[in-house]
Amino acid sequence: MTDTSSTNQPLPAYLVGYSLDHTHRIVVGIRAASVEAACAIARAAFDAGTLWDDAPNMPLLYDDYEEHDGQILSFDATGVAAWPAADVSVRAVRLHAAARALLSFARLVDERLPRAAAIETWHPEALVPITLTVGQVRELRALLETLSQC
Structure with a gap:
């Protein structure tokens, strides 16, 4: 179409x-x-x-x-x-969908982080390396843009 x-x-x-x-x-x-x-x-x-x-x-x-x-x-x-402009009801649906997507992304990040017991003694300001694909970074940025528009 x-x-x-x-x-x-x-x-x-x-x-x-x-x-x-x-x-x-x-x-x-x-x-x-x-x-x-x-x-x-x-x-x-x-x-x-x-x-x-x-x-x-x-x-x-x-x-x-x-x-x-x-x-x-x-x-x-x-x-x-x-x-x-979209009605507030539509923005609420979009916000709910974005929140589910953000939760999925947060779980992906959590899976890639060191386990809690492994970092228990680390200094709170220590950097924790994580690897994401370019597609995942783009997805995160699009998600953040969607959330900021809600």
């Missing part, structure tokens, strides 16, 4: 979307004297904005969107002169 027509003219831009009805379901663990008390605790945590804190006394057990059955998928489009 190209951004130009067969006459080499720019193609018009569109915002295309679809909507599906869904339920945002959250499940937390709560110890309480009764069903009513448990629901009251959850409501108070929701109102305080702490329901999603994943605390030991109220662990977050489920947080997902459940689509309603029987929906017909339809798309809509609106012509625009240019695409707007």
Whole structure:
């Protein structure tokens, strides 16, 4: 797919979307004297904005969107002169993906470092050599750029 027509003219831009009805379901663990008390605790945590804190006394057990059955998928489009900046929801998805990639890269680096017991007596300012490929360095720099844009 190209951004130009067969006459080499720019193609018009569109915002295309679809909507599906869904339920945002959250499940937390709560110890309480009764069903009513448990629901009251959850409501108070929701109102305080702490329901999603994943605390030991109220662990977050489920947080997902459940689509309603029987929906017909339809798309809509609106012509625009240019695409707007990505919504904060998209930046959050990108940030989450970048965080997973950064964790994978950190694990790669950790695998290449001397074991903790081997450096236990080293001075904290001692340099630790590590070897990375050019591709890995490029991947890290691209990842850091992505994270800085989130």
